[in-house]
Amino acid sequence: xxxxxxxxVLLLAPQVLWAAVxxxxxxxxxxxxxxxxxxxxxxxxxxxxxxxxxxxxxxxALQATNAEPLLIYVVVHTNLLSYHPGQSFEPLxxxxxxxxxxxxxxxxxxxxxxxxxxxxxxxxAPLAWTxxxxxxxxxxxxxxxxxxxxxxxxxxxxxxxxxxxxxxxxVWLVGYYxxxxxxxxxxxxxxxxxxxxxxxxxxxxxxxMYQLAIIAQRYNGLPN
Amino acid sequence: MxxxxxxxxxxxxFVGGRFLASMILSGLxxxxxxxxxxxxxxxxxxxxxxxxSQDSPPLGSQVIVLPFQNxxxxxxxxxxxxxxxxxxCAEMIMEFIGGVRVRQCVQTxxxxxxxxxxxxxxxxxxxxxxxxxxxxxFGRWGYSFQYSxxxxxxxxxxxxxxxxxxxxxxxxxxxxxxxxxLPISHMxxxxxxxxxxxxxxxxxxNPRAFANTIICWIPYEDYRATAATAVPAAxxxxxxxxxxxxxxxxx
Numbered sequence: 392x393x394x395x396x397x398x399x400v401l402l403l404a405p406q407v408l409w410a411a412v413x414x415x416x417x418x419x420x421x422x423x424x425x426x427x428x429x430x431x432x433x434x435x436x437x438x439x440x441x442x443x444x445x446x447x448x449x450x451x452a453l454q455a456t457n458a459e460p461l462l463i464y465v466v467v468h469t470n471l472l473s474y475h476p477g478q479s480f481e482p483l484x485x486x487x488x489x490x491x492x493x494x495x496x497x498x499x500x501x502x503x504x505x506x507x508x509x510x511x512x513x514x515x516a517p518l519a520w521t522x523x524x525x526x527x528x529x530x531x532x533x534x535x536x537x538x539x540x541x542x543x544x545x546x547x548x549x550x551x552x553x554x555x556x557x558x559x560x561x562v563w564l565v566g567y568y569x570x571x572x573x574x575x576x577x578x579x580x581x582x583x584x585x586x587x588x589x590x591x592x593x594x595x596x597x598x599x600m601y602q603l604a605i606i607a608q609r610y611n612g613l614p615n
Numbered sequence: 616m617x618x619x620x621x622x623x624x625x626x627x628x629f630v631g632g633r634f635l636a637s638m639i640l641s642g643l644x645x646x647x648x649x650x651x652x653x654x655x656x657x658x659x660x661x662x663x664x665x666x667x668s669q670d671s672p673p674l675g676s677q678v679i680v681l682p683f684q685n686x687x688x689x690x691x692x693x694x695x696x697x698x699x700x701x702x703x704c705a706e707m708i709m710e711f712i713g714g715v716r717v718r719q720c721v722q723t724x725x726x727x728x729x730x731x732x733x734x735x736x737x738x739x740x741x742x743x744x745x746x747x748x749x750x751x752x753f754g755r756w757g758y759s760f761q762y763s764x765x766x767x768x769x770x771x772x773x774x775x776x777x778x779x780x781x782x783x784x785x786x787x788x789x790x791x792x793x794x795x796x797l798p799i800s801h802m803x804x805x806x807x808x809x810x811x812x813x814x815x816x817x818x819x820x821n822p823r824a825f826a827n828t829i830i831c832w833i834p835y836e837d838y839r840a841t842a843a844t845a846v847p848a849a850x851x852x853x854x855x856x857x858x859x860x861x862x863x864x865x866x
Contacts, residue, residue, distance in 0.1 A: 434811030435832055440686055440818070443830045468799060489852075508852060523852075525816070525832040533826065558788055558799045560697050561823035580826040585741050606697050613748035614785040614802035614856070615698045 417518040418460075421507065424520035425457045425493045428505045432495065432525045445495070445503035445528030455495050455502060463490040463506075464566065466557040474604040476597040480574050483600075484555065484566075490523065492554060494531055504531035530563060533579040533591075537565045540592045541577065545569055559607050559615065564595060576600075683779050686807025686818040687711065691830065694822035695719045695739040696746035703822040704783040704804045705751035709758060711781055713864055717756050720745065748800070751783060751859055761861040766839035769815060772808055775860055781806045784838065785856035800856055808835075 436444055436452040446452050464484040471483055495503040506523040538552050545567075546552065552567040555576060564576045576595040582588065584602035589595060689711045694703040702719040710716045720733035723745045732745035739745060753760040766784075767775070775782050785802040807818030815835035822828045840851030 431812040431814050434814070435809050435816065436811075437809075439684060440807070440809075443686060443818070444832075522814070522834055523837070527821075527829050527831045529827045529829050530823075558801075560825075561700070561801065561821070562825065563823075582825045583741070609747070610698070610799070611748050612798060612800060614701045614750060614800045615748040 420517040421460045421491055421520055422457075424507055424522075425460060425491075425505055428493070428507065428522050428525070429455065429457050429495065431522065432503065432505060435525060443528075444526045445531075446497070447502075451497050451502070454497050456497075457505070458494040458496050458501075460491040460493045460507070461554055462488045463492055463554045463556055464488050465490070466555060466559075468559055468607065468610075471557070471559070471604050471607050474600055476601050478597075480566075480576055480595075480600065488553075490556075491520070492531065492534070494535060501531055501535045503528050534563060534565060537577050537579040537592050541565070541567060545575075547572060557603070559610050560603070561615075562603075683777060685776055685809075687776060687779060687781050689781050689804065689806045689820060691820050691828040692716075692822075693827060694824055696723075696741065697824045698746050698748045699723065699739060700822040700824075701749050701751050701783075701785075701802045703828065704802050704820070705753065705756075707804050707820060707828075708751075708781050708783060708862055709753070709756060712779075712862055713758065722752065722756075723747070723749070750785075750857075751802075753859060753862055754865075757865050759861070759863050759865045760859050763858040763860065764856075765858075766841075766855045767858055767860060769808075769835060771860070772805065772817065772835075776806070776808055780860070780862055782858060782860035782862060784858045786838070786840075786853040787856050789852050789854060 432444070433452045433455070436446060436449060438449050441447075441449045441452060444452070446455070465488075466483050467485055474483060489509040491507045493505040493507065494501045495505060503525070504527045505525055506527065507520040508523040509518045510521050512519040534554055541552055547568040547570055550568050552565050555564040555566045556562075557564070562582070563579050565579060566574060566576045569575050578589045578591055578593055578595060581590050582599070584599055584606065587596070587599045587602045589599045689707050692703055692707050692710070694700055696702075696719065699719045699722075702722040705722060706717055706719055718733065718737045718739075720737060720739040723739065724732040725744075731742060732740050734740050767782075782805050783802055784805060785800050788799045788801065803822070804820040805817050806820055809816045809818060809832060816832040817835055817838055819831050819833055820828050821831050837851045837853055839855055840853055841855055
């Protein structure tokens with residue numbers, strides 16, 4: 392996987408990469424879809440629910456704007472199951488990200504979010520995007536809080552952090568490449584992984600990832 | 616219900632009185648807004664001036680009575696285990712409908728385990744048998760419910776919410792490229808519906824491990840996707856699993 396070559400902030404459009412990875416023309420389609428989705432989000436806001444959507448008033452939604460889309464990589468469950476300490480985290484992630492999350496801002500404050508999912512499009516055409524969810528104020532605040540906690544000097548030049556989802560637990564991480572070109576993952580919430588504990592914003596160690604793998608091995612297919 | 620289960624239930628201080636007041640006790644709520652896992656708040660059913668949240672501001676000492684709200688003011692509860700989304704959903708639903716929290720550790724406990732799933736603060740112990748994926752057991756806690764392997768219609772959903780009945784559903788995530796099942800099933804609680812901008816959406820409480828439950832709006836089309844309509848055919852990366860609805864205290 393060429394994950395290290397990917398610049399997750401779509402603005403930066405690198406010259407690399409995988410088929411179906413959203414860049415250049417796809418950026419435009421993602422932004423356009425995000426704009427349409429913001430219109431829907433505003434229409435969803437009512438005096439009874441603005442707070443749940445993350446806004447501080449009913450009118451605040453009218454001032455909301457989209458930030459740049461950020462890619463979401465999903466941890467492949469079968470890959471997680473076989474993780475062992477000493478392995479890189481790269482093979483855990485899906486090779487082609489198919490999701491974006493767009494922070495919804497009021498001035499410089501993150502209030503809410505829009506999640507988009509790629510859907511099939513004609514060969515050669517820009518990726519098409521559809522709405523996956525709105526709101527998730529708790530999640531976007533966690534993600535952006537950790538994102539902003541990462542020292543700039545720690546992130547490889549020319550790259551930006553991105554988000555990582557572990558569907559089996561609905562756990563979210565922030566990932567980036569450090570100056571040694573190593574994939575780093577950070578926790579966005581405190582995680583008790585007996586006997587390991589990882590606190591919010593801390594780097595996920597190999598021991599912690601192994602504990603996650605051990606817990607994932609217990610998954611039995613029923614709802615979680 | 617077996618005699619043993621009935622005895623256990625009657626002896627359980629957290630499952631005694633069903634249907635506490637439907638009266639609104641915002642004054643009590645104001646003082647705490649039920650910060651998570653605070654026992655003294657456990658029996659308070661309230662309808663605040665704005666929907667409650669884990670980080671809601673204090674509400675003041677107003678008394679407001681509303682016939683029903685959309686979204687329903689279900690208190691989001693923290694998923695205590697890595698795998699207790701189903702118990703979190705049931706906890707939130709039963710607290711709203713019956714006025715009493717049935718803690719996740721109590722739900723995951725089994726008589727032959729003794730009481731090992733709860734710690735002294737009624738948090739879930741992380742033993743394997745206590746922190747496992749499963750299905751809600753509303754009947755065990757004195758609630759009637761209906762089960763549907765098919766997605767509810769829009770009309771059914773609006774009836775549930777307008778009737779002040781949050782409900783739970785499970786869906787299975789698919790590989791967004793191949794359509795193959797990952798296969799990871801997840802349960803959420805539906806607390807409302809919306810049709811803004813012509814987009815039919817469900818308002819959900821989405822539990823996640825180690826963190827605050829997320830409040831999200833999802834497209835109704837995604838909720839009701841079946842294997843025939845999901846990816847790669849195009850429009851969803853989930854396949855509907857099951858619904859627990861019409862949840863009410865047993866007569």
